[in-house]
Amino acid sequence: MSDYKTPKDKLISSEQALALNECYKAKQNAGFGAENDSNFSCSSWYSLEDLEGYINYVKEQATEKKINVDGIRFYFGVYPENSEDKTKAGQNTMFLCPTSPSVENCSKDVTNIQAMNFGSTGNPPQNDYGE
Numbered sequence: 001m002s003d004y005k006t007p008k009d010k011l012i013s014s015e016q017a018l019a020l021n022e023c024y025k026a027k028q029n030a031g032f033g034a035e036n037d038s039n040f041s042c043s044s045w046y047s048l049e050d051l052e053g054y055i056n057y058v059k060e061q062a063t064e065k066k067i068n069v070d071g072i073r074f075y076f077g078v079y080p081e082n083s084e085d086k087t088k089a090g091q092n093t094m095f096l097c098p099t100s101p102s103v104e105n106c107s108k109d110v111t112n113i114q115a116m117n118f119g120s121t122g123n124p125p126q127n128d129y130g131e
Helices: 014-032 034-039 048-065
Strands: 071-078 092-100
Touching: 048 071, 048 092
Parallel strands: none
Antiparallel strands: 071 092
16 A cells, blocks of 8 residues: 555546646647747656656755655746757746745745756647647
């Protein structure tokens, strides 16, 4: 038996996931436009090993730094044009950042624990939900 609980109240159906993905693409295509399709990705993929490793890293760092970490926030980002890896310049990405509870009853980013990036986005349009 595992030590974690499945967050059943946060699970969504495939139909709901498809609707979210379609709405995201429609909204972003309005901003990015067809001429930038090569830079647009609608997903990021991380291996279970990387996710588990990052969660363990965050827990270890939180213990070492005496920080109460309550979750991980997923951010959307775009690589700057002057990126070291020129193949990523202008492409969007998703990165993860640990959070801690705050007085305002809203978790705040923990910036003294490193964030995680460099998942795999695939080549559009093959990264649509369900494909």
